[in-house]
Amino acid sequence: MFKKNLYLLLFLLNICCAFAQEYSEAWTAYFSYNQITALAEANDKIFAAAQNSVFSYDLNTNETQLYSTIQGLSGEAISAIHFSGATGILFVGYTSGLIDVVLPDESVTTLVAIRDKPAILPSEKTINSFDEYNNTLYIATSFGISLFDLSRLEFDDSYFIGNNGARLNIKQTAIFEEYIYAASPNGGLRRALAADDNLIDFQNWETLDPTGWEGIQTFGNALWGVKSNQSLQRFDGANFNAQTTLDRLPVSFLASEDALTISLDSQILIYDASGNLTTTVAALADYPGSYTSAFTSQGQIYLGTDANGLLISSTANTTTALQVLP
Structure with missing residues (x-):
């Protein structure tokens, strides 16, 4: 009788443990894809x-x-x-x-x-960001820029472009016309000729603006950037011009073929190639929380959130969204 009870107890414990493990794994998976x-x-x-x-x-x-x-x-x-x-x-x-x-x-x-x-x-x-150009992946890091050859699938040079070749936090890079640009919060906006074979030499990089820059993107026929003073800048090849001042620093800054998307934690701002603010996405009542990233493509707005996974909205109707979770 004692053995039967012991076997029954062990059987029930195994069932409980298995259920708890399955529940725990499901719960972990649910949360791991929300942020x-x-x-x-x-x-x-x-x-x-x-x-x-x-x-x-x-x-x-x-x-x-x-x-x-x-x-x-x-x-x-x-x-x-x-x-x-x-x-x-x-x-x-x-x-x-x-x-x-x-x-x-x-x-x-x-x-x-x-x-x-x-x-x-x-x-x-x-690893702060990636930028692909001419079969090379430019990797912006907190120490500088590393290059990865997409043909050979191996690293090439690393650029230390701070003063006197010091390490420098690079948030984003962008190729515009014949130059590669690098945005740094503590090192300003720097550039060098993309075709230069000696970009590993910091002296071949010039500082366009010594004040902080948070991001840089090529969009349309211009270069766009966000400075640490929260201003959105447009560069036409000769001069930078402030387009607007943001309420706060963006959490992401991304360009696609048809839109420049700036993500603030509580709203998304979408600009056209002329610098017009065409669409604003406010906080969505059905999905409380903050935005972490976003980009726009062919009228669809893809929103990363801190608690609701991926949301898909549209420029035609920004008050609703489709939630995507695996």
Whole structure:
């Protein structure tokens, strides 16, 4: 009798443990995809990075696909993502300096070169953003700029462009006309000729403005940037002109073919190539919380949030949104 009761007790305990584990895993998955840190557009898909994983949303089938440690990602804190339309490769950057390369066959290669640089402090290794140009991926980091060759799938040079070759926090880079521009909160706006074979020499970089810059994007026929004083600037190749002053610094600043999208934590501002504010997305009553990132493409607005996953709204009606969670 005692043995029967013992077996029954063990059986019930196993059921409870299994249920608790399944519930815990489901609960963890639910939360892990609610807080979005970065977005990327990929032909007919949208990639959304959560804290330590990524999911894609197929615009044609409405299906989602997960990318996590199960699929080979590193599982650390994600700071930036980029999809290369030319190669079909997804790049996932981390605050540690790691970069996961998700190939078209969905195999994953982890690049450790930045993380393992011994002369750079861990706090300076964050991958801030990616910018693709002429088969080269420009990687803006908290120490400078690293180049990744998309043909050979390997790192090229790293640029330390601070004063006297010091490390410098670069938030974004952009190619405009024949120059590469780099925006730095503590080093201003700097540029160099993109075709120069010796950009590793800091003396080949000039400082256009020594005051802080938070972001830089090429959009339309101009270069656009946000300064640390919250002003939106437009550069036509000769001069910078202030377009407006934002209420606060943006949490993301992204250009697509048809719109420049500025994400504030409580609203989204969308500009056309002439600098006109065409659309404003306020906080959505059905999805309380803050925005973390956004971009606009073909009239659709893709919103990353801190608690509601990916939201999809439109320039035609900004009061409603479709919520996407895996």
